[in-house]
Amino acid sequence: MGRPRGFDETEVVRAAAALFAHRAYDGVSIDDLVAHLGVHRNSLYKTFGSKRGLYMAALRWHVENQARPLIAAIGEARDFAEAAHRALAVHGDGSALDLLLMAAVERAPADPEVAAEVTAVLDALDEALAADDGAPAPGPAGTLTSALLGLRLRARTTSSGAGPE
Amino acid sequence: MARVQIDGDTLVVVIEGLDKLWALKSRLTIPLSNVRGATHDPGVIMESKGVRAPGTHVPGVITAGSFHLDGERVFWDVQNPAKAVVIELADERYARLVVQVDDPRATVALIEGAVFRA
Numbered sequence: 001m002g003r004p005r006g007f008d009e010t011e012v013v014r015a016a017a018a019l020f021a022h023r024a025y026d027g028v029s030i031d032d033l034v035a036h037l038g039v040h041r042n043s044l045y046k047t048f049g050s051k052r053g054l055y056m057a058a059l060r061w062h063v064e065n066q067a068r069p070l071i072a073a074i075g076e077a078r079d080f081a082e083a084a085h086r087a088l089a090v091h092g093d094g095s096a097l098d099l100l101l102m103a104a105v106e107r108a109p110a111d112p113e114v115a116a117e118v119t120a121v122l123d124a125l126d127e128a129l130a131a132d133d134g135a136p137a138p139g140p141a142g143t144l145t146s147a148l149l150g151l152r153l154r155a156r157t158t159s160s161g162a163g164p165e
Numbered sequence: 166m167a168r169v170q171i172d173g174d175t176l177v178v179v180i181e182g183l184d185k186l187w188a189l190k191s192r193l194t195i196p197l198s199n200v201r202g203a204t205h206d207p208g209v210i211m212e213s214k215g216v217r218a219p220g221t222h223v224p225g226v227i228t229a230g231s232f233h234l235d236g237e238r239v240f241w242d243v244q245n246p247a248k249a250v251v252i253e254l255a256d257e258r259y260a261r262l263v264v265q266v267d268d269p270r271a272t273v274a275l276i277e278g279a280v281f282r283a
Contacts, residue, residue: 051202
């Protein structure tokens with residue numbers, strides 16, 4: 001509470017987000033977090049309560065600082081092609097959507113709080129893509145979002161798979 | 166070895182077998198509102214444990230009982246670190262519990278399901 005934590009919490013959360021985005025939740029151990037984040041194990045538990053607590057903080061950081069700004073940019077795109085271009089160009093490798101993708105696949109089915117975060121972002125993405133001018137969206141609602149996520153998924157497959165370091 | 170169960174609004178940790186003797190404790194009950202989370206953490210055994218009081222500590226064999234470190238009291242009951250689960254608490258006698266359970270993944274899911282149910 002009153003005592004300073006002795007580390008930059010935002011920086012730790014940001015680094016954790018990168019780690020979880022590349023290696024998935026189950027692929028990151030507390031040993032990995034302690035080694036990569038430069039935080040003592042006890043501080044980690046004291047601050048975040050659990051690995052899940054840190055993961056939730058990382059996911060929320062990702063949503064606020066990576067996914068939401070990207071969605072705003074997509075909302076200003078002229079058409080889907082431009083939206084897709086913006087989505088895949090952000091942060092060079094398009095990693096602005098990666099933690100979201102991983103969360104959707106891995107944690108959302110098992111964790112209602114993660115599912116709620118992911119759903120909110122997907123809904124915002126639907127809205128942003130619908131707001132783009134150009135031809136009406138093909139197929140049911142969410143098709144463009146799915147196409148965008150699919151493009152990112154394929155990009156991840158063909159990229160070198162370099163880690164956060 | 167510990168058995169972790171949820172009894173209404175309470176987390177119950179039952180210390181089983183001879184570990185009761187080493188840990189000098191057979192049962193811990195904690196209101197779920199004071200449970201912050203649970204984590205499977207095989208690497209936690211490598212942490213410094215602090216000062217034992219009271220309990221048993223034979224490094225590499227058994228860590229059981231109350232340990233004091235950095236002004237915190239931590240309860241340990243671990244022989245096989247691969248099955249260690251860390252349960253973080255708030256406003257309790259212990260800052261956290263580090264206990265060995267039969268199925269760490271199921272125990273973490275049980276605790277988190279109870280603590281974070283909407």
